[in-house]
Amino acid sequence: MATAKCPVCGADISVEEEDIVLFKRMRCPKCDARLEIINDFPLRLGRFDRE
Numbered sequence: 001m002a003t004a005k006c007p008v009c010g011a012d013i014s015v016e017e018e019d020i021v022l023f024k025r026m027r028c029p030k031c032d033a034r035l036e037i038i039n040d041f042p043l044r045l046g047r048f049d050r051e
């Protein structure tokens with residue numbers, strides 16, 4: 001399990017190791033922002049705003 005901050009609201013988001021895949025998309029559980037994994041180690045999340 002790794003933790004990264006939501007770039008939109010700053011909430012800590014925990015991600016299971018098996019879900020840490022570069023460019024995998026997810027949503028922030030707090031603000032519902034669309035995010036993607038932009039770095040796997042250390043884990044970093046970026047805002048996903050491409051359609």
Ligand SMILES: [Zn+2]
Nearest residue numbers: 006009028031
């Ligand atoms: Zn958020």
